[in-house]
Amino acid sequence: xxxxxxxxxxxxxxxxxxxxxxxxxxxxxxxxxxxxxxxxxxxxxxxxxxxxxxxxxxxxxxxxxxxxxxxxxxxxxxxxxxxxxxxxxxxxxxxxxxxxxxxxxxxxxxxxxxxxxxxxxxxxxxxxxxxxxxxxxxxx
Amino acid sequence: xxxxxxxxxxxxxxxxxxxxxxxxxxxxxxxxxxxxxxxxxxxxxxxxxxxxxxxxxxxxxxxxxxxxxxxxxxxxxxxxxxxxxxxxxxxxxxxxxxxxxxxxxxxxxxxxxxxxxxxxxxxxxxxxxxxxxxxxxxxxxxxxxxxxxxxxxxxxxxxxxxxxxxxxxxxxxxxxxxxxxxxxxxxxxxxxxxxxxxxxxxxxxxxxxxxxxxxxxxxxxxxxxxxxxxxxxxxxxxxxxxxxxxxxxxxxxxxxxxxxxxxxxxxxxxxxxxxxxxxxxxxxxxxxxxxxxxxxxxxxxxxxxxxxxxxxxxxxxxxxxxxx
Numbered sequence: 001x002x003x004x005x006x007x008x009x010x011x012x013x014x015x016x017x018x019x020x021x022x023x024x025x026x027x028x029x030x031x032x033x034x035x036x037x038x039x040x041x042x043x044x045x046x047x048x049x050x051x052x053x054x055x056x057x058x059x060x061x062x063x064x065x066x067x068x069x070x071x072x073x074x075x076x077x078x079x080x081x082x083x084x085x086x087x088x089x090x091x092x093x094x095x096x097x098x099x100x101x102x103x104x105x106x107x108x109x110x111x112x113x114x115x116x117x118x119x120x121x122x123x124x125x126x127x128x129x130x131x132x133x134x135x136x137x138x139x140x
Numbered sequence: 141x142x143x144x145x146x147x148x149x150x151x152x153x154x155x156x157x158x159x160x161x162x163x164x165x166x167x168x169x170x171x172x173x174x175x176x177x178x179x180x181x182x183x184x185x186x187x188x189x190x191x192x193x194x195x196x197x198x199x200x201x202x203x204x205x206x207x208x209x210x211x212x213x214x215x216x217x218x219x220x221x222x223x224x225x226x227x228x229x230x231x232x233x234x235x236x237x238x239x240x241x242x243x244x245x246x247x248x249x250x251x252x253x254x255x256x257x258x259x260x261x262x263x264x265x266x267x268x269x270x271x272x273x274x275x276x277x278x279x280x281x282x283x284x285x286x287x288x289x290x291x292x293x294x295x296x297x298x299x300x301x302x303x304x305x306x307x308x309x310x311x312x313x314x315x316x317x318x319x320x321x322x323x324x325x326x327x328x329x330x331x332x333x334x335x336x337x338x339x340x341x342x343x344x345x346x347x348x349x350x351x352x353x354x355x356x357x358x359x360x361x362x363x364x365x366x367x368x369x370x371x372x373x374x375x376x377x378x379x380x381x382x383x384x385x386x387x388x389x390x391x392x393x394x395x396x397x398x399x400x401x402x403x404x405x406x407x408x409x410x411x412x413x414x415x416x417x418x419x420x421x422x423x424x425x426x427x428x429x430x431x432x433x434x435x436x437x438x439x440x441x442x443x444x445x446x447x448x449x450x451x452x453x454x455x456x457x458x459x460x461x462x463x464x
Contacts, residue, residue, distance in 0.1 A: 044194065
């Protein structure tokens with residue numbers, strides 16, 4: 001048996017990604033990061049805002065920013081169901097950066113769920129499009 | 141007079157031609173949008189299928205949820221109708237079909253002593269129900285052409301809140317299902333509480349070893365189900381919106397095609413009438429000329445004999461010459 005499994009990233013409007021991969025790292029609500037390898041036991045989880053890495057069978061890594069959703073693993077197939085997701089290559093870094101700064105600015109004043117969500121979204125976007133540290137260096 | 145009639149007819153033909161151009165353009169636009177809308181319906185299928193599967197697997201795995209979305213209520217006091225129509229008219233019986241179906245259900249409910257409330261989606265639904273004094277909830281409009289998931293989410297959140305608050309005990313979607321470009325049908329689909337057969341009957345897909353899948357959960361199954369169910373409702377609404385949009389374009393294309401055909405027919409018959417009127421006018425004119433000429437030639441003879449006889453052309457001619 002090959003060590004590849006099927007991975008699908010599905011949003012309500014379209015199938016964002018579909019392909020063979022060897023490993024998927026994502027983050028569940030309250031559970032922290034979790035990695036799925038080939039032959040993982042059936043798993044169902046709710047996803048947090050996160051930067052999901054899909055290690056493709058050909059050695060490349062597909063970065064996806066996932067803004068909440070679900071993951072189902074069964075029969076060597078990983079389905080990421082999400083309300084909203086963006087592939088790393090499609091993210092507008094400058095916009096995400098601005099959103100992050102705006103959210104951080106508001107965080108100083110008040111702490112509510114909405115601002116926090118906005119900040120986590122921005123973090124997920126930035127991480128998926130090239131890492132937070134790289135951004136900080138680029139921004140200054 | 142005959143000439144006046146011809147001018148009126150020409151004006152009417154011109155106006156029908158202008159209308160025909162518009163309806164033809166609308167027909168072509170609608171036809172091109174059907175394809176896109178259909179693709180969007182197709183693109184939404186994987187998500188809704190998978191989310192249904194997850195709900196089933198969860199239910200099969202014995203995840204119990206106290207979520208009111210699932211349990212339903214013993215007595216149904218109030219029903220909420222989500223009527224999905226277009227924002228614009230000129231699409232044949234599309235809007236009236238949905239509105240009639242919703243109105244029929246509401247009347248049946250009222251007779252049975254139940255309360256109702258309408259959530260109109262699309263300007264036409266809102267206008268219709270408001271004008272007739274039905275009790276309305278917040279309406280949604282402005283996206284009937286190209287609904288996005290965000291629109292479905294908005295409606296879903298509103299409806300779920302309405303249901304959770306106890307204001308309504310049942311939510312029904314009324315929309316037009318897109319079957320093919322040639323056929324669509326108005327359907328009433330119960331949305332909340334979720335139907336038992338949707339949730340049950342999950343076989344819990346067999347795992348790799350052939351046994352029933354024994355899922356690991358994170359967080360616990362009930363918590364997942366609680367966050368999953370509203371999404372499921374949203375996905376159902378989204379699918380309905382997409383179906384409605386595709387149907388709207390199909391209806392509009394058909395309506396505009398028949399309008400164009402009618403305009404053509406009208407132009408044909410009007411030009412026929414106009415041509416006859418013109419021919420009549422020409423005939424009358426010729427008759428008048430001929431009659432006039434006839435009368436003149438007859439006249440000149442008689443005048444020669446009676447009136448002009450005594451003077452005579454030559455005499456007149458001579459007198460003019462003489463005067464010079």
